[in-house]
Amino acid sequence: xxxxxxxxxxxxxxxxxLHRFVDAIAxxxxxxLRPLLAVSSSASLLPLADALANFPDSSRLVTQSDxxxxxxxxxxxxxxxxxxxxxxxxxxxxxxxxxxxxAFLQEFxxxxxxxxxxxxxxxxxxxxxxxxxxDRELASVGKSPEKLQAAGSFxxxxxGALAGKGPKRVGALYITCQLFKIYFKLGTVHLCRSVIRxxxxxxxxxxxxxxxxDKVTYMYYTGRLEVFNESFLAADQKLTYALARSDPxxxxxxxxILKYLIPVKLSLGILPKMSLLKKYNLLEYKDVVDALKxxxxxxxxxxxxxxxxxxxxxxxxxVLEKLELIVFQRLVKKIYIIQKQKDPDKAHQIxxxxxxxxxxWLGIDMDxxxxxCIVTMLIYKNLIKGYFAHKSKVCVLSKNDPFPKLSGKPVxxx
Numbered sequence: 001x002x003x004x005x006x007x008x009x010x011x012x013x014x015x016x017x018l019h020r021f022v023d024a025i026a027x028x029x030x031x032x033l034r035p036l037l038a039v040s041s042s043a044s045l046l047p048l049a050d051a052l053a054n055f056p057d058s059s060r061l062v063t064q065s066d067x068x069x070x071x072x073x074x075x076x077x078x079x080x081x082x083x084x085x086x087x088x089x090x091x092x093x094x095x096x097x098x099x100x101x102x103a104f105l106q107e108f109x110x111x112x113x114x115x116x117x118x119x120x121x122x123x124x125x126x127x128x129x130x131x132x133x134x135d136r137e138l139a140s141v142g143k144s145p146e147k148l149q150a151a152g153s154f155x156x157x158x159x160g161a162l163a164g165k166g167p168k169r170v171g172a173l174y175i176t177c178q179l180f181k182i183y184f185k186l187g188t189v190h191l192c193r194s195v196i197r198x199x200x201x202x203x204x205x206x207x208x209x210x211x212x213x214d215k216v217t218y219m220y221y222t223g224r225l226e227v228f229n230e231s232f233l234a235a236d237q238k239l240t241y242a243l244a245r246s247d248p249x250x251x252x253x254x255x256x257i258l259k260y261l262i263p264v265k266l267s268l269g270i271l272p273k274m275s276l277l278k279k280y281n282l283l284e285y286k287d288v289v290d291a292l293k294x295x296x297x298x299x300x301x302x303x304x305x306x307x308x309x310x311x312x313x314x315x316x317x318x319v320l321e322k323l324e325l326i327v328f329q330r331l332v333k334k335i336y337i338i339q340k341q342k343d344p345d346k347a348h349q350i351x352x353x354x355x356x357x358x359x360x361w362l363g364i365d366m367d368x369x370x371x372x373c374i375v376t377m378l379i380y381k382n383l384i385k386g387y388f389a390h391k392s393k394v395c396v397l398s399k400n401d402p403f404p405k406l407s408g409k410p411v412x413x414x
Contacts (some may be wrong), residue, residue, distance in 0.1 A: 002388040003299055005050060005051060005053060005054045007054070009051070010050075010054040010055035011051075011055055011061065013047055013048055013050075013060050014051050014052065014055060014058050014079075015049050015061055018061060018062060018065075018068050018075060019068070020032065020036060020069055020398070021071070022068050022071060022167050024036065024073070025107075025116075025225045026350060027252075027263045028113070028116070029114040029115075029213070030115050030116050030117060031118060032117055033116060033118070033119040034118040034119050034121075034122045036124060037104075037119055037123055037208055038122055038126060039081050039082050039085050039093065039097060039130065040085055040093075040121075040126060040129045040130055040133065040352060041129055042125060043084055046086070047075065048082060049082050049083060049086035050086070051080060052083040052086070052154035053081060053083060053086060058060060058079050059079075059411075062075050071103075073095050073099075073100075073102070073103035073106050074100050074107070076100075077096040077097070077099035077100040077103070077274070078097070078100035080092075080096040081093045081094075081096035081112055081130075083101060088131065088137075089139045089253060090133035091134040091138055091147060093130055093134065094127075094130040094131050094147045094150075094180070095134075095147075096307065097127065097130050098127065098150065098154055100336035101123045101126075102126060102157075104119070104120075105120075105157065108161065112166075113167065113169065114167050114168040114171060116295075117168070117171040118353065119192075120171060120175075121171065121174050121175075122163075123158075124155055124158060124175050125178065126172065127151045127154055128148075128151055128155075128178050128181060128182055129176075129277070130151075130183070130370075131148040131150065131151035132147075132148060134148075135147050137254060148182055148185060148186055149186065149269075151182055152179060152183065152186070152188075152191070155175055155178055155179050155182070156179070159172060159179065159198075162175060163198055169205060170209055170211075172199070172205070172210075173199065173210040173211070173214040173215065173218055174211070174214045176196075176199060176218060177214060177217040177218055177221065178194045179191075179192070179195055180217075180221040181220075181221075182218075183268045184221070184224075189225060189228065192221070192222075192225060194362035196225075201219070212245060215241075216241075216242045216243065216245050216246055217242075219238045219241045219242040220238075220239065220242040220257055220260075222238050223237075223238030223239035223241075223257075223260060223264075224241060225234050225259075227260055227263070227315070227319060228236060228315065228367060230319070230322075231267055232264050232267045235260070235261075235264045236261070236264050236265065236268060239257055239260055239261040239262065241256050243257045243261060244402060251280065254280060255280040255281060257278050257281065258276075258282060259314055259316070260284065260322060262282065262285055263285075263320055264319075266285075266288065266289070266320070266323055266326075266385065267319060267322070267323065267326075269326065269405060271288065271289050271292060272285070273291065274286065274310065284307040284310055284311070286304035287299055287300070287302065287306070288300060288303045288304075288305075288320060288323065291303060291323075292325050292326060292330060293330070294324065294330070294334075294365060295327055295328070295329075295330035295331030295332075295333070296331075296362060297324060297327050297328065297359070298362045298364060300320075300323060300324060300327050301324075304317065304318075304320060304321060306358070322328075323379060325377060325383060328374055328378060329383040329403065330380055331355075331358055331359075331362075332350065332355060332375075332378065332384065332403075333403050334358075335350055335354060335358055336348075336350060336403075337356065339354075347397075348386070348396060348397040348398070348399055348402065349394050349395075349396055349397070350394065350395045350397065351393065351395075352368065352371050352372060352375065352393040352394065352395065353393065355371055355374075355375065355395070356368065356371045359371070368393070371391070372388065375395050376388055377394075380412070381401045381402060382401070382406070384397065384402060384403060385401060385404060386398045386402060
């Protein structure tokens with residue numbers, strides 16, 4: 001397309017872009033300024049990119065007018081970034097864009113009102129997207145991917161510019177969410193802690209002041225962090241908050257949240273309905289749920305094996321693996337119920353030999369020592385109330401609520 005443009009048309013497009021940029025700042029028009037910074041996330045700059053490819057002296061257009069030249073430190077690298085992105089030189093596009101973003105941030109610090117917040121958010125998104133593209137390009141030619149790490153450092157500067165006591169702080173949560181996406185991508189989730197402390201402990205922030213979309217994203221990522229830390233009650237609270245406030249018609253987002261909320265609920269003893277798993281295409285959890293219902297350890301292990309790659313990629317494999325103890329509890333409870341029907345007076349005394357036979361019936365080889373270890377662990381974890389009589393090899397259950405309920409609320413209505 002660029003080859004068919006005349007020099008005059010190319011010059012007109014570039015000049016038009018420069019004047020729109022300067023006018024948007026002069027009028028403090030954030031919505032107009034935002035798409036002018038969207039190098040990779042919008043197709044609106046493609047005509048400009050074609051013009052830049054056809055007009056070799058765009059820098060002259062920036063410097064020939066004092067009104068435009070005052071923003072040259074932003075505009076010159078921004079135009080280079082737009083052109084590099086069009087040429088699919090993504091690492092170069094990122095480097096140029098970061099220079100423009102740094103210059104823009106310096107201007108933004110001097111503006112008293114947050115009128116340019118949409119533009120700052122556009123820059124934060126572009127920094128992340130361009131860094132991801134740049135790193136993929138570098139990795140493809142055998143070079144060390146470094147742009148995403150640099151993007152994280154830049155966004156921390158943006159966060160610092162927003163996290164003061166003024167009206168600009170309302171934009172801080174969006175930047176936090178972009179940082180989370182970078183840290184999760186890099187596998188450096190421990191770096192989330194500093195920004196979380198700033199949001200959750202600083203008195204200058206009122207969480208409910210932030211835009212709903214940012215609050216949902218924040219709760220989703222902090223909920224995932226709680227899953228990694230095995231703080232299931234906290235994870236339940238955060239992920240449930242995100243789910244309840246998400247657009248129910250956005251199936252992709254609902255599924256993304258449920259992918260982590262369901263393992264959390266399972267760990268708290270709450271089983272989702274099959275209709276929910278079908279509706280959101282989460283059938284990888286079906287056999288896990290069935291194993292918990294029936295106390296079938298073999299079924300749980302098979303489910304983990306069948307979907308191992310998927311669960312590992314999501315980061316929930318270890319959470320699901322630890323459900324084995326709850327499955328053991330369900331199995332002992334089934335033995336207790338059957339025994340109670342036969343002999344109510346002795347139902348609370350379950351011989352270890354009977355438990356081992358149940359495991360062997362499920363195809364799981366287990367000796368006396370292993371069986372005793374499992375029962376002891378169930379008691380220690382408060383999944384069973386009672387004690388183990390070592391001499392007689394009998395699990396003596398409490399006559400009052402021998403199988404305590406785990407604390408949790410249903411996932412959601414299907």
